Amino acid sequence: MEHLKVSTAQRIVLESVTRLGSENITLERSLGRVLSENIHACRDLPPYDVSAMDGFAVRSSDLASSPVTLSIIEDIRAGDMPKQTVLPGQCSRIMTGAPVPAGADAVVPVEETQAVSTGTLSPNSLPRTGERDEVSLSESMFDAVQINHTVQSGNHVRPRGENMKLGELVLSSGTEITPGVIGVLATTKKSEMQVYRRPSVAILSTGDELEAMNAPVDPNKIPESNAYALMAQVQMLGIEPVLLGIARDDPVELEQYLLRGLDYDVLLVSGGTSVGVHDYVRPTIEKLNVTMKFWRVAMKPGHPLAFGVLKRSAQDALPPLLNPDETTSHLTKPSQNDSKVAGYLPLAGEGANDSLRELHVNAGTASDAFVFGLPGNPVSSMVCFEEFVAPALRAMMGHARLFRRTVTARLAHPVKIRPGRTEFIRVQLTQDETGYLASSTGTQSSGVLLLMARADGLLVMPAEGPALAAGEQVTVQLLDGMVFQDSAGFKE
Numbered sequence: 001m002e003h004l005k006v007s008t009a010q011r012i013v014l015e016s017v018t019r020l021g022s023e024n025i026t027l028e029r030s031l032g033r034v035l036s037e038n039i040h041a042c043r044d045l046p047p048y049d050v051s052a053m054d055g056f057a058v059r060s061s062d063l064a065s066s067p068v069t070l071s072i073i074e075d076i077r078a079g080d081m082p083k084q085t086v087l088p089g090q091c092s093r094i095m096t097g098a099p100v101p102a103g104a105d106a107v108v109p110v111e112e113t114q115a116v117s118t119g120t121l122s123p124n125s126l127p128r129t130g131e132r133d134e135v136s137l138s139e140s141m142f143d144a145v146q147i148n149h150t151v152q153s154g155n156h157v158r159p160r161g162e163n164m165k166l167g168e169l170v171l172s173s174g175t176e177i178t179p180g181v182i183g184v185l186a187t188t189k190k191s192e193m194q195v196y197r198r199p200s201v202a203i204l205s206t207g208d209e210l211e212a213m214n215a216p217v218d219p220n221k222i223p224e225s226n227a228y229a230l231m232a233q234v235q236m237l238g239i240e241p242v243l244l245g246i247a248r249d250d251p252v253e254l255e256q257y258l259l260r261g262l263d264y265d266v267l268l269v270s271g272g273t274s275v276g277v278h279d280y281v282r283p284t285i286e287k288l289n290v291t292m293k294f295w296r297v298a299m300k301p302g303h304p305l306a307f308g309v310l311k312r313s314a315q316d317a318l319p320p321l322l323n324p325d326e327t328t329s330h331l332t333k334p335s336q337n338d339s340k341v342a343g344y345l346p347l348a349g350e351g352a353n354d355s356l357r358e359l360h361v362n363a364g365t366a367s368d369a370f371v372f373g374l375p376g377n378p379v380s381s382m383v384c385f386e387e388f389v390a391p392a393l394r395a396m397m398g399h400a401r402l403f404r405r406t407v408t409a410r411l412a413h414p415v416k417i418r419p420g421r422t423e424f425i426r427v428q429l430t431q432d433e434t435g436y437l438a439s440s441t442g443t444q445s446s447g448v449l450l451l452m453a454r455a456d457g458l459l460v461m462p463a464e465g466p467a468l469a470a471g472e473q474v475t476v477q478l479l480d481g482m483v484f485q486d487s488a489g490f491k492e
């Protein structure tokens, strides 16, 4: 099989995955999810014309020739309903959010008025009401107000239904639930709503050389880190993954782990996907009826990367066992006395079936399972997650924006390329008045995880070059934050 371009491989992944079904969720737990129902307004908001300012509700026609002195007939606070109609020559003192009384069609802010008493106090000796505090204002010590300018009808009035009108479509299915959207949902009295389900994700590491977190330090082994970095990448998307442990480079053991992993919507396997004699992942996955869509992508870091689909029928679905929102963490604890398998979940037949079924939070649907065979090199595995897995998981959750946000930056130093592969260079970004400046975090070896850890973004170098000089413009995918965009945003 030829090496696919990154964009071609991304397209194959996104054409294969489908949005998952819906579930009900409470408003308090809905942040970051995607609505799978339309939300309509259940009332007009505001329910009547309200004042946008503390001031005086007036008839704008009264102010046609200013200055004018209007007598104050009523105090209206937010939550009050006006009792009196404002007649010519009159006004009502009104607070922000209070209903505009009948007869009035505009509000003059208190700062633009002068308090007047028609009693013994002379108007000129009175302070501007705007300079007085609200307490004295509401004490109604003045029974009239002088206004020196004209106002338009509707001045500082929020008309009924300005926010939303009864029955209006306010949020459509597919909307991502942000804090602002949560506010709108609360306004529409939606304490629960339908959202797209999150995929269940399992993570499996492979390799005889790997040392589990709970194993004693062995100088001849490599500490297992991919599962944890991948776990965090999955968590950043709002999904709590399950760590299946470490499978040795043994086809029989690997098959058992893979079988278990295929119960999830998405299985991430790191290591063992190459063509070495001990790289059993691809043949074993294929033996389990997973159709491999590709296993070679022309990218650096990243090679080799495999992607496969397991078609599932409704009969294969397990009944749902847990509501994911009631589960705080699905991460399994390292098993204490498991020296044979350096994983965290004992294998089937070792008393683990129940815990496995409990962990299987999203079973019960017949959606297909997707397997990503990620490279074992820690940086490559993370970069492949960003380019392929993250967009797939977001698509399954119903998001429209699947890709990390890109920014344009200037290169701090020249960059060579090796033609034929799209290169993702780990960079730090600084900002000055002319924009972002991108500088490499150091060696671009795909084994040096620390330099990935220090990166703000991935500078995307098109496969066919040319090499770039310092100061040239480049595209950088941002690695932090939760802002995503419609398209990949880089040229290959």
Ligand code: AMP
Pocket (backbone or CB within 6 Å): 205, 206, 207, 209, 210, 222, 223, 224, 225, 226, 227, 270, 271, 272, 273, 274, 375, 376, 377, 378
């Ligand atoms: P592989 O793709 O299995 O040939 O692995 C490539 C490199 O990545 C080897 O040096 C492995 O030791 C390393 N590696 C594989 N899996 C992991 C892992 N889970 N954590 C840390 N390093 C790993």
Ligand code: MG
Pocket (backbone or CB within 6 Å): 206, 207, 208, 271, 272, 376
């Ligand atoms: Mg390996």
